[in-house]
Amino acid sequence: LLPLVLIAEDEPYIVESLTFLVERAGLAATTAKDGELALQAIRNLRPAVVVLDIMLPVVNGMEVLRAVKGSPDLRNIPVLVLTARGQENDRQTALALGADGFITKPFSNRAVVEQICALAGLVGGGPAEGPASKGAPT
């Protein structure tokens, strides 16, 4: 079974490109278009990595992050936070809440794929040999 990446993002085009990139990197992708759906998916599917946009409808990304990192059950799931460039406050808040990585929009595909793979325990931009280990967040 391929490691699963949850893409929590409300912009359909960004979802489409991230899904493509994740799949090309040899991982499986699932999506959630708001914060509530994202939390449900995290609880039910236990993804290998969550790519989390901050500006999400219903429950915003920061609250999702707080819930994940505040839950003993979920806190080991690595979360890569996506935010618009220049919002330094967001970055600091996200890191304080325990985010495992941080990417600013507009991102380069390579950077985002590298981070996702690293958090999923894969090396580089392609599928790793052997089963992927769910390493603890660094």
Next chain:
Amino acid sequence: LRQARRERGLTQAALAAKVGISPSYLNLIEHGKREVAGTLLIRLAGTLGLEIAEMTGVETTRLVHDLGEIAADPLLGGLGIGAEEASELVGRHPAWGRAMVKLHRSYRAASTLAQTLAERLSQDETLLQASHELLTRMTSVRSFAEILRDHPDVDGDRRARFTASIAEESAKLGLIAKALFDRLSEFGEAGPPTTPAEEVDDFIADRGNHFPELEAAAEAMAAQFSDGRIGVAKLVERLRRNGVRVAERREAGELLRDQWFDAGEWMFRLTQGAAPASIRFEMARALFAVEQPALIERAVAAARLNSEEARRRAGRALCGYGAGALLMPYAEFRKAAEAYRYDIDRLGAIFAASFEQICHRLVTLRRPGDEGIPFAFLRIDPAGNISKRFGLPDLRLPRHGGVCPLWAVYKALEARGALVTQRARLSDRREFLFVARSVCRSPTAFGAPAATYSIMLGCEAAYVGRFIYGDGLSAAPGLTLETGVNCHLCPREACAQRAFPQVLAPT
């Protein structure tokens, strides 16, 4: 007290004797170790010829208090300013004390304004929303573009969908960018206060440098003159018919520009020795003020001007516009301008007007359907102060500070009256033709100062065929001046004349 005593040449002993106290007691009072009140206060005030209020020092107390606050300002920390010296400073140099308080107040006001503007910018919902949208669209465009570049094997269907998404998102980007710029320019309009001169420049620029109602009034006025040039004699006669006294002014010394016509006295002062073109122009300006007061008043009232000074300046500028229109009638002037390819000297000879008056009139040739070449106009003094500026949509002249020191307008100061022409290419690749000359208002008497200005016209290089000053200016790369509007906006790092780093450095 000590200051006043010393100024009057009295010793402590002498003053003490006069008011009937011991010198040592006076000494204590002077050092602020004893209060002084009642009859002694009155006696001291009387003896020194001071007001009681000066002695009781209500203002002094406030000043000392204010200075104490200033001393506590973290900005001045580490300078070793003690509040204790404040009373000494106020005692000895009250004017300096007041100056410091005034300076500190304006500094605080300016910082507050800057902070308010910064906060408004950072919390503006429209801006935040637009920036977020912009980054979101850019993200998908970039991501799809990189996919197409890095994954040549993407199947045809997907490829087509990605390409269509890029096109769609790019179109949205354009709209968002426009919304952003619109919002930012609204900020510019509601920005910090401007000087009266800037307000008037803005008002004239907002009206596109053309006032049809003044043109019409000038044409009607001109029709009432007999045929031939409107010379000084005709203007004097017409002013007198309006009841204006025209007096020759014999005192030496330069007359300030707006002292020619005294609306209160209803008198025109004719300065001996002034240039004939100036006399004629100022008379026409006065005549416009005398015959068209309602028109001027309406135009000024319609302008959104914030101060009495700005309204006064605007009225004067509009009368000057009317004078130009009266002495250089639109149709005739425009025809001559085209015929002689905007040869300023030739037009000056035909219309008996100065270089500056011709340049100014050329800028106003914006009658819809009958426009002349669109010109930018600049007037600077030898210190580089810009006293008049009209930009073009693609050649915006900064409100503060000078322009590029390589421009003809500065070179003309060195050329002392010779024409300087230039072809300039700005950092956005747009090209302009510049023509400039320095002009000197000669002193009217020994000891009276002369005034030097440099005046420049600029137009887009596309008008080269209609503009005589473009002749002989090569468009070859090495012969065209590579420039920016000023250092802050210019990307040419290697320029020998660079005075400031570029503000918006490329990322």
